Amino acid sequence: xxxxxxxxxxxxxxxxxxxxxxxxxxxxxxxxxxxxxxxxxxxxxxxxxxxxxxxxxxxxxxxxxxxxxxxxxxxxxxxxxxxxxxxxxxxxxxxxxxxxxxxxxxxxxxxxxxxxxxxxxxxxxxxxxxxxxxxxxxxxxxxxxxxxxxxxxxxxxxxxxxxxxxxxxxxxxxxxxxxxxxxxxxxxxxxxxxxxxxxxxxxxxxxxxxxxxxxxxxxxxxxxxxxxxxxxxxxxxxxxxxxxxxxxxxxxxxxxxxxxxxxxxxxxxxxxxxxxxxxxxxxxxxxxxxxxxxxxxxxxxxxxxxxxxxxxxxxxxxxxxxxxxxxxxxxxxxxxxxxxxxxxxxxxxxxxxxxxxxxxxxxxxxxxxxxxxxxxxxxxxxxxxxxxxxxxxxxxxxxxxxxxxxxxxxxxxxxxxxxxxxxxxxxxxxxxxxxxxxxxxxxxxxxxxxxxxxxxxxxxxxxxxxxxxxxxxxxxxxxxxxxxxxxxxxxxxxxxxxxxxxxxxxxxxxxxxxxx
Amino acid sequence: xxxxxxxxxxxxxxxxxxxxxxxxxxxxxxxxxxxxxxxxxxxxxxxxxxxxxxxxxxxxxxxxxxxxxxxxxxxxxxxxxxxxxxxxxxxxxxxxxxxxxxxxxxxxxxxxxxxxxxxxxxxxxxxxxxxxxxxxxxxxxxxxxxxxxxxxxxxxxxxxxxxxxxxxxxxxxxxxxxxxxxxxxxxxxxxxxxxxxxxxxxxxxxxxxxxxxxxxxxxxxxxxxxxxxxx
Numbered sequence: 001x002x003x004x005x006x007x008x009x010x011x012x013x014x015x016x017x018x019x020x021x022x023x024x025x026x027x028x029x030x031x032x033x034x035x036x037x038x039x040x041x042x043x044x045x046x047x048x049x050x051x052x053x054x055x056x057x058x059x060x061x062x063x064x065x066x067x068x069x070x071x072x073x074x075x076x077x078x079x080x081x082x083x084x085x086x087x088x089x090x091x092x093x094x095x096x097x098x099x100x101x102x103x104x105x106x107x108x109x110x111x112x113x114x115x116x117x118x119x120x121x122x123x124x125x126x127x128x129x130x131x132x133x134x135x136x137x138x139x140x141x142x143x144x145x146x147x148x149x150x151x152x153x154x155x156x157x158x159x160x161x162x163x164x165x166x167x168x169x170x171x172x173x174x175x176x177x178x179x180x181x182x183x184x185x186x187x188x189x190x191x192x193x194x195x196x197x198x199x200x201x202x203x204x205x206x207x208x209x210x211x212x213x214x215x216x217x218x219x220x221x222x223x224x225x226x227x228x229x230x231x232x233x234x235x236x237x238x239x240x241x242x243x244x245x246x247x248x249x250x251x252x253x254x255x256x257x258x259x260x261x262x263x264x265x266x267x268x269x270x271x272x273x274x275x276x277x278x279x280x281x282x283x284x285x286x287x288x289x290x291x292x293x294x295x296x297x298x299x300x301x302x303x304x305x306x307x308x309x310x311x312x313x314x315x316x317x318x319x320x321x322x323x324x325x326x327x328x329x330x331x332x333x334x335x336x337x338x339x340x341x342x343x344x345x346x347x348x349x350x351x352x353x354x355x356x357x358x359x360x361x362x363x364x365x366x367x368x369x370x371x372x373x374x375x376x377x378x379x380x381x382x383x384x385x386x387x388x389x390x391x392x393x394x395x396x397x398x399x400x401x402x403x404x405x406x407x408x409x410x411x412x413x414x415x416x417x418x419x420x421x422x423x424x425x426x427x428x429x430x431x432x433x434x435x436x437x438x439x440x441x442x443x444x445x446x447x448x449x450x451x452x453x454x455x456x457x458x459x460x461x462x463x464x465x466x467x468x469x470x471x472x473x474x475x476x477x478x479x480x481x482x483x484x485x486x487x488x489x490x491x492x493x494x495x496x497x498x499x500x501x502x503x504x505x506x507x508x509x510x511x512x513x514x515x516x
Numbered sequence: 517x518x519x520x521x522x523x524x525x526x527x528x529x530x531x532x533x534x535x536x537x538x539x540x541x542x543x544x545x546x547x548x549x550x551x552x553x554x555x556x557x558x559x560x561x562x563x564x565x566x567x568x569x570x571x572x573x574x575x576x577x578x579x580x581x582x583x584x585x586x587x588x589x590x591x592x593x594x595x596x597x598x599x600x601x602x603x604x605x606x607x608x609x610x611x612x613x614x615x616x617x618x619x620x621x622x623x624x625x626x627x628x629x630x631x632x633x634x635x636x637x638x639x640x641x642x643x644x645x646x647x648x649x650x651x652x653x654x655x656x657x658x659x660x661x662x663x664x665x666x667x668x669x670x671x672x673x674x675x676x677x678x679x680x681x682x683x684x685x686x687x688x689x690x691x692x693x694x695x696x697x698x699x700x701x702x703x704x705x706x707x708x709x710x711x712x713x714x715x716x717x718x719x720x721x722x723x724x725x726x727x728x729x730x731x732x733x734x735x736x737x738x739x740x741x742x743x744x745x746x747x
Contacts, residue, residue: 416596418593419593419597421563421583421585422590422591423585424585425610430614433615
């Protein structure tokens with residue numbers, strides 16, 4: 001009955017400033033890109049192939065990730081086994097796992113001297129190379145299979161247990177249950193999952209940088225970077241940035257249209273008893289799927305630890321300098337993201353949310369290209385590497401923080417807004433006594449995500465850094481480029497530990513206070 | 517005197533008209549079938565719903581258009597009357613100062629209010645560690661420190677058992693007497709109304725009628741009330 005009949009509260013100054021800041025940080029560099037882009041369209045064949053490769057690898061990555069996630073999610077949805085909770089938690093880990101660290105782990109398993117090739121060698125089979133299209137897709141599946149599994153698992157668990165009981169009561173076979181109950185759910189959930197993975201893989205930079213390259217495996221993002229580093233052709237870089245903006249924008253629009261799920265949600269610990277699926281064959285099949293998925297995720301992670309420990313002694317001093325730089329950037333990013341997300345979420349306006357989420361449609365290298373074009377005539381871009389990296393990381397993490405914080409703010413207002421209004425809680429008092437205490441968990445979680453994402457990001461910094469400056473992921477990449485793989489593995493372990501520690505500390509800090 | 521002057525409320529195709537006065541110090545039940553707009557009427561008086569026409573006045577001063585927190589009104593909802601993350605004392609203290617900047621004297625007032633409603637020494641607890649009845653008492657302690665002349669109750673005790681509900685209504689009666697406050701309470705239960713209300717506002721068929729003495733109303737119920745009561 002108490003519908004929203006009162007006009008919305010006025011937007012406070014913080015929200016205006018936040019909107020102006022985010023909009024300027026996104027749209028001014030985009031304008032620079034458009035102004036500078038070569039209009040004399042001398043699109044090279046290599047650019048066309050980069051575009052084709054970008055779309056093709058994203059399609060393959062989405063199809064494999066989601067296709068494999070369906071049986072894994074089904075197995076997790078209907079089987080109880082020791083370690084299930086830990087495995088599901090681990091499925092969330094790739095989100096905060098630095099891409100370049102994961103690549104190192106995959107190289108240790110699937111690379112030239114990796115475990116797989118050793119086994120093949122014993123069998124007398126020629127070693128397979130991880131570089132190229134299949135390597136890029138493999139890495140993308142490593143990252144997105146867990147995400148897709150969590151999204152689809154949520155879909156499975158959204159089916160009420162009573163329906164499976166009813167199906168059992170009616171004597172339905174596994175095939176009939178699949179047709180009546182599971183297929184309609186998949187038809188609703190799978191398109192969204194495909195779109196998320198597709199959109200994520202379209203902007204792939206670090207994976208393509210390390211496992212792709214060459215004329216046949218270059219993404220548009222990577223081509224932007226190469227236009228900078230190999231040719232220093234800003235006009236072409238800007239043109240490629242426009243291309244990237246268009247495809248990412250189209251993908252983001254499609255993803256919004258498909259009502260994208262996030263996979264963040266809790267409540268995946270419920271197992272619904274499935275009377276029709278208790279045959280030994282189905283049990284064994286599920287065990288195989290769960291086992292394979294666990295191996296695929298855990299072996300590379302284990303290799304990161306093993307090789308990392310061996311390599312720690314070889315880590316040069318500049319890795320520690322880079323670690324300090326990365327932590328500073330991560331902390332600046334976290335503060336910025338929290339302030340912006342809080343200001344934008346409490347404004348409770350659609351447009352504020354859209355501005356915050358628009359970071360999804362622009363890639364770090366596109367913004368980076370624009371910023372580079374803007375500052376280059378005035379100042380050596382290398383001097384701005386740190387603030388630019390923090391700024392771009394902020395824009396990239398803000399959408400995720402918003403997705404966590406905004407619904408929570410809406411819930412707080414729905415539950416307690418009228419009480420706060422009746423008591424005259426406004427401005428800072430409302431923030432201090434209502435919003436912040438009730439938002440603590442979400443703020444901690446967002447801060448953890450942001451810090452870990454920023455810590456592990458290898459993107460715009462590659463454009464701005466000179467040889468004297470590096471973040472930890474960039475330093476790792478340089479060590480890999482110099483074939484100092486042991487030192488790189490040591491740096492990778494340090495990066496992993498710092499990313500996880502930052503996530504853990506912030507997320508932990510947001511918990512406690514069981515009474516609330 | 518609470519005055520609703522030609523008030524028209526419109527919400528998603530639903531319309532409610534109200535034009536009446538309530539004398540100060542009275543306890544008035546708001547009754548009627550569910551969905552008729554009882555809560556909406558209270559929300560309009562409290563400022564959560566703006567009427568499309570008419571004025572709401574208290575002691576001749578117009579309240580229409582001013583923020584809910586600025587009106588001389590204490591309001592209890594069906595649920596969420598306490599912030600679960602704040603202590604009981606903080607929840608009560610918000611009734612004195614929304615920024616919780618309390619002087620020692622004001623803190624003593626909070627303690628006295630808690631003692632008055634039977635929650636002595638429970639100020640440091642979080643609401644989650646109180647029973648349902650104690651939570652209602654804590655909310656009433658806040659009403660006490662707010663010292664507002666108008667109290668609106670939107671069925672805050674509906675989740676309590678019958679005996680506890682009567683106990684709370686008696687406490688409301690006592691507190692309202694001490695404060696000299698006017699009370700409007702939404703009620704579903706004719707016996708509550710007969711026990712605690714001087715008069716009743718019947719909300720039915722898009723109209724909130726002027727208050728009528730309870731005895732008179734029960735003796736000679738209008739058709740809408742007869743349908744609602746079912747006898």
